[in-house]
Amino acid sequence: MEKVNHRRHASWDACYEEGAGPKTLQLSTRSRSLLLSVVVAVLTTLFLSNHWHAAQPHDVDAVDNHRISAAELEYGLSQCALNQQRPTVDKSLPPARLAQVRHRPGGRTVLRNATLVDGDGTVTPGCHIEMQGGIFTRVYTSDEAPLHPSAGEDVTVVELRGRVVTPGLVDIHSHAGVRMTPQLWATEDVTETSFQVTPWGGAIDGLKPHDPAIPIIAAGGVTTSLVLTGAKNVISGEGLVIKMKQADSVLGLVLQEPCARGGETHETHGKPKPKPQRYLKMAAGENQKRQFQNTPGGPVTRIGESYWFRRAYEAARRVKAEQDRWCDAAASPAGRRRLTSEYPRSLEWQTLVDVLRGDMRVHVHGYESEDLLAVLDHADEFAFNVTAFHHALHSDQVAAVIKARGIAIVGFSDSWGDKQELYNVSSYLPRRMADQGIPFALTRDHPAEHGRWLAYEAQIAHHYGLDAAHAIASIIGEPARLLGLENRLGYVRPGYDADLVVWDRHPLRVGATPLAVFIDGETSVRASDSFWDMSEGAVYGREAPASRPSDDVGGACRVGQSDLVVRGITTSFIGADGTRTAEAKGSNLTVVIRAGEIICVGQGPCDNAARQAADEGVPSVDLQDGHMLPGLTIVTRQHGLAEMRQEPSTTDGYSEGSDFAHPLSTRFGIKFDGIHLEKSYRAGVTRIVTPPLTTGFLHGISALFRSGAKSVLDAGALPKPDAALHFTIGHDGKNPQTPSVTAQMSMLRDLLTTDRHLHPVYQRAARGDLPVVVHTNNKDVIAHVVALKRETGAHLVIMGGAEAHLVAAELAAADVPVIVAPFWGCERLFFDGQHCLPGPPLTDALGPQALLAAGVRVAIANWDETNNHIRNSIWEAGWLAGPANHSLALDLVSRNIEDILRLPPTRDVVLYEGNPFEFGARVALIFEEGKVRSCYPDVDGLSH
Ligand SMILES: *[C@@H]1O[C@H](CO)[C@@H](O)[C@H](O)[C@H]1NC(C)=O
Ligand SMILES: *[C@@H]1O[C@H](CO)[C@@H](O)[C@H](O)[C@H]1NC(C)=O
Numbered sequence: 052m053e054k055v056n057h058r059r060h061a062s063w064d065a066c067y068e069e070g071a072g073p074k075t076l077q078l079s080t081r082s083r084s085l086l087l088s089v090v091v092a093v094l095t096t097l098f099l100s101n102h103w104h105a106a107q108p109h110d111v112d113a114v115d116n117h118r119i120s121a122a123e124l125e126y127g128l129s130q131c132a133l134n135q136q137r138p139t140v141d142k143s144l145p146p147a148r149l150a151q152v153r154h155r156p157g158g159r160t161v162l163r164n165a166t167l168v169d170g171d172g173t174v175t176p177g178c179h180i181e182m183q184g185g186i187f188t189r190v191y192t193s194d195e196a197p198l199h200p201s202a203g204e205d206v207t208v209v210e211l212r213g214r215v216v217t218p219g220l221v222d223i224h225s226h227a228g229v230r231m232t233p234q235l236w237a238t239e240d241v242t243e244t245s246f247q248v249t250p251w252g253g254a255i256d257g258l259k260p261h262d263p264a265i266p267i268i269a270a271g272g273v274t275t276s277l278v279l280t281g282a283k284n285v286i287s288g289e290g291l292v293i294k295m296k297q298a299d300s301v302l303g304l305v306l307q308e309p310c311a312r313g314g315e316t317h318e319t320h321g322k323p324k325p326k327p328q329r330y331l332k333m334a335a336g337e338n339q340k341r342q343f344q345n346t347p348g349g350p351v352t353r354i355g356e357s358y359w360f361r362r363a364y365e366a367a368r369r370v371k372a373e374q375d376r377w378c379d380a381a382a383s384p385a386g387r388r389r390l391t392s393e394y395p396r397s398l399e400w401q402t403l404v405d406v407l408r409g410d411m412r413v414h415v416h417g418y419e420s421e422d423l424l425a426v427l428d429h430a431d432e433f434a435f436n437v438t439a440f441h442h443a444l445h446s447d448q449v450a451a452v453i454k455a456r457g458i459a460i461v462g463f464s465d466s467w468g469d470k471q472e473l474y475n476v477s478s479y480l481p482r483r484m485a486d487q488g489i490p491f492a493l494t495r496d497h498p499a500e501h502g503r504w505l506a507y508e509a510q511i512a513h514h515y516g517l518d519a520a521h522a523i524a525s526i527i528g529e530p531a532r533l534l535g536l537e538n539r540l541g542y543v544r545p546g547y548d549a550d551l552v553v554w555d556r557h558p559l560r561v562g563a564t565p566l567a568v569f570i571d572g573e574t575s576v577r578a579s580d581s582f583w584d585m586s587e588g589a590v591y592g593r594e595a596p597a598s599r600p601s602d603d604v605g606g607a608c609r610v611g612q613s614d615l616v617v618r619g620i621t622t623s624f625i626g627a628d629g630t631r632t633a634e635a636k637g638s639n640l641t642v643v644i645r646a647g648e649i650i651c652v653g654q655g656p657c658d659n660a661a662r663q664a665a666d667e668g669v670p671s672v673d674l675q676d677g678h679m680l681p682g683l684t685i686v687t688r689q690h691g692l693a694e695m696r697q698e699p700s701t702t703d704g705y706s707e708g709s710d711f712a713h714p715l716s717t718r719f720g721i722k723f724d725g726i727h728l729e730k731s732y733r734a735g736v737t738r739i740v741t742p743p744l745t746t747g748f749l750h751g752i753s754a755l756f757r758s759g760a761k762s763v764l765d766a767g768a769l770p771k772p773d774a775a776l777h778f779t780i781g782h783d784g785k786n787p788q789t790p791s792v793t794a795q796m797s798m799l800r801d802l803l804t805t806d807r808h809l810h811p812v813y814q815r816a817a818r819g820d821l822p823v824v825v826h827t828n829n830k831d832v833i834a835h836v837v838a839l840k841r842e843t844g845a846h847l848v849i850m851g852g853a854e855a856h857l858v859a860a861e862l863a864a865a866d867v868p869v870i871v872a873p874f875w876g877c878e879r880l881f882f883d884g885q886h887c888l889p890g891p892p893l894t895d896a897l898g899p900q901a902l903l904a905a906g907v908r909v910a911i912a913n914w915d916e917t918n919n920h921i922r923n924s925i926w927e928a929g930w931l932a933g934p935a936n937h938s939l940a941l942d943l944v945s946r947n948i949e950d951i952l953r954l955p956p957t958r959d960v961v962l963y964e965g966n967p968f969e970f971g972a973r974v975a976l977i978f979e980e981g982k983v984r985s986c987y988p989d990v991d992g993l994s995h
């Protein structure tokens with residue numbers, strides 16, 4: 052009980068301390084529960100000097116003979132007064148805080164010479180930023196005289212030398228704290244799925260302040276999150292805004308008014324303080340019918356979902372009407388005397404009553420346009436407004452409707468493919484929303500996608516055409532505004548919360564990493580001095596990357612050409628024999644292709660060959676900042692075997708992984724259709740390795756195949772039909788039949804030693820003729836694999852490898868390579884990978900970087916079962932290798948994979964315009980099997 056009382060009334064308790072008396076009622080959490088109502092009633096009775104009461108005509112003596120108590124009447128009258136009031140954004144807060152700053156504890160911090168990229172994307176170089184007592188106190192440029200500290204004053208000066216600074220990032224859709232990571236049944240408190248509608252639910256009741264993800268998300272520069280309840284039921288409850296701080300209780304995380312910090316109170320000219328901003332989560336679409344398909348009452352269809360929405364709002368409408376009748380009666384002394392019952396309360400429906408009154412910002416999860424329109428229909432029926440549609444990846448189909456209603460879209464830039472409602476969606480959506488003037492924010496839906504990488508979401512949107520200012524605004528200023536907190540968050544302005552990120556490069560660049568993160572003026576995380584020093588180099592660009600080169604599609608490129616001259620190349624990793632070489636740079640290199648072969652690459656040496664080709668009428672393509680690379684080879688979980696993981700009919704099906712006598716081969720099941728292969732190919736991933744699907748231990752034998760082939764009958768469709776033998780060791784929780792890890796390790800050993808006659812493939816594996824890929828993240832399983840390697844001649848490879856850095860020396864000594872997936876090697880989503888290395892600014896290196904430093908052979912790939920965005924692998928390689936080592940970056944996604952899996956080296960050549968290791972480049976031409984196979988493919992849309 053005590054705990055509940057405390058956290059719900061934290062902010063105003065703090066304001067009432069030291070006998071200050073109730074200045075205002077600040078409900079920074081929620082005011083809807085019965086419990087709270089009772090407390091409010093008691094307080095209201097105690098403090099009759101309260102402002103609303105002063106404003107309410109009433110006569111306390113007159114209630115003496117009434118059938119309801121004085122306390123009940125007072126409570127009801129206070130509610131009636133509150134019903135007239137709406138939450139507003141208090142613009143007087145920043146100046147009021149500034150006026151009181153000298154009463155705030157703590158020293159002054161001055162950040163000198165920052166390049167400020169503000170929450171709306173505005174850039175101000177040479178900016179000095181001062182903060183004190185948790186707020187920004189001064190923001191000025193070098194032209195103005197800097198404020199010199201007086202003797203004895205506690206001032207910390209940080210010299211930034213032009214480094215980029217942004218306000219703290221704001222993630223407006225997170226489940227941090229309510230879906231704690233590593234994920235466990237015990238801490239899964241995100242959706243109360245016992246009912247179809249639970250508007251009485253609140254994220255605050257499930258929030259765990261010690262979720263280890265919170266400081267990790269902060270290390271990505273995210274300083275504020277709206278923690279929402281889940282999207283499994285139709286109305287799941289109320290969210291809350293937290294700062295991404297370390298704290299021992301929820302109290303330490305919720306946004307508090309400054310009075311809770313310094314004893315300061317903020318008078319708003321005798322008026323009551325604005326009602327707090329509050330947030331409701333609703334959801335429409337696939338999740339609900341999937342969740343309730345076996346529950347009596349459903350919903351099992353969208354028809355049922357609509358019924359549950361309307362039924363809930365109908366109940367709320369009745370409660371509201373009763374309350375309004377009560378208030379009408381209570382408005383006059385005569386009416387008050389006739390009151391026989393207390394103000395109508397409803398534990399179940401009050402939150403929705405608050406929606407109907409306009410006190411809640413309504414956030415709706417939904418993807419398909421029909422789901423959005425259905426929700427708008429219900430909103431019209433019950434007369435409430437929707438603040439934002441979340442995910443909404445088809446919202447461009449109903450853009451006019453959304454725009455007319457002033458609704459915002461809270462989307463993703465690169466989540467697709469997993470189920471029907473997000474199967475075929477476009478990464479150009481953010482740009483389209485911006486073009487139409489629709490407010491747009493980006494989110495990660497942590498932990499669906501790890502909240503730490505919110506900036507990556509904006510980077511990808513920028514790559515797909517969203518201008519830099521909107522990209523920045525989509526993760527800072529716009530979500531702050533959608534929260535109704537643009538008077539505190541999202542900008543580096545005097546009087547605002549001192550939440551700020553110092554970046555090692557422009558936050559829209561590949562690999563951008565915070566050097567320091569401040570929350571409420573205090574350092575939340577700071578990278579090591581050596582990491583700060585490293586970011587001094589010129590390679591860490593401080594401007595947003597250039598957007599994509601012109602759409603001018605090199606007129607002479609034709610699919611099917613085997614004679615071609617390409618000019619305008621500035622970087623080549625391909626030599627005159629058409630295979631990988633060291634990086635060659637020039638201002639205008641030329642490549643000449645004759646009869647399907649590259650015959651020369653260079654600046655001067657190609658002149659003759661180029662002239663001769665021109666004389667013979669061979670067409671010539673001029674690139675802008677051309678980059679010539681080999682096609683990439685990526686190992687993946689389900690490309691070619693699953694289109695929508697959540698629709699079984701679109702997959703190959705999953706084996707139980709226990710039929711050791713009949714190991715399966717991907718080569719017999721692979722399908723060359725679908726958007727996963729198409730999008731990979733168009734991005735320059737020309738070869739893919741996929742093992743068979745299993746829910747258990749033994750996958751079977753992977754195939755190396757061409758992502759651009761039409762079918763298995765194409766010449767060269769399968770450059771290596773038997774690539775490797777794959778096992779997953781561990782439990783993914785899907786298959787209760789999965790044997791213990793002990794049993795899996797024993798079986799692996801038996802297959803490679805005693806039982807190798809079960810099928811010829813095990814003999815080949817035991818001899819080292821066929822690589823054995825063990826999918827695991829756990830350090831001890833990895834160590835067992837190293838031990839096994841010592842016993843056999845097998846070529847063992849780790850894939851996943853989140854904890855591999857803990858046995859890096861042993862892996863290097865035993866020559867056991869690691870294919871890391873995801874590339875940063877660390878999500879801590881599950882228990883068996885929780886000791887991954889988070890990387891800077893928390894540690895100096897990411898796991899894969901530590902492995903490289905220890906001499907382990909490393910490649911990066913993708914084992915993500917929801918998104919499969921292997922087309923991003925080239926950026927991720929650039930991220931890991933750093934901006935000065937494109938050669939390493941390329942190796943991570945091509946040669947190292949070939950070496951580790953002993954695959955034939957690729958002879959595919961991909962020409963890009965722009966630096967493909969940075970955002971903004973595009974594939975110009977794919978040359979494969981002696982022919983041009985693709986000219987300026989649209990990497991995202993499938994329009995041409
Ligand atoms: C700010 O930093 C930039 C980049 O290092 C430098 O060129 C400039 O002179 C600095 N300005 C001041 C006022 O220190
Ligand atoms: C919905 O928005 C309109 C237009 O801003 C406003 O007049 C109305 O009061 C809002 N309704 C609710 C219930 O918030």
Ligand SMILES: *[C@@H]1O[C@H](CO)[C@@H](O)[C@H](O)[C@H]1NC(C)=O
Pocket residue numbers: 475725726993994
């Ligand atoms: C994906 O959507 C695009 C654009 O609406 C359409 O042209 C294409 O046919 C769709 N592809 C699939 C496989 O559904």
Ligand SMILES: *[C@@H]1O[C@H](CO)[C@@H](O)[C@H](O)[C@H]1NC(C)=O
Pocket residue numbers: 618619638639673674675676
């Ligand atoms: C490269 O040189 C060719 C002629 O040698 C010229 O036509 C082309 O414009 C040049 N390209 C660039 C980007 O300078």
Ligand SMILES: *[C@@H]1O[C@H](CO)[C@@H](O)[C@H](O)[C@H]1NC(C)=O
Pocket residue numbers: 903935936938939
């Ligand atoms: C790139 O990284 C590789 C592997 O760590 C290293 O051997 C090489 O020296 C690096 N090159 C540069 C230019 O830093």
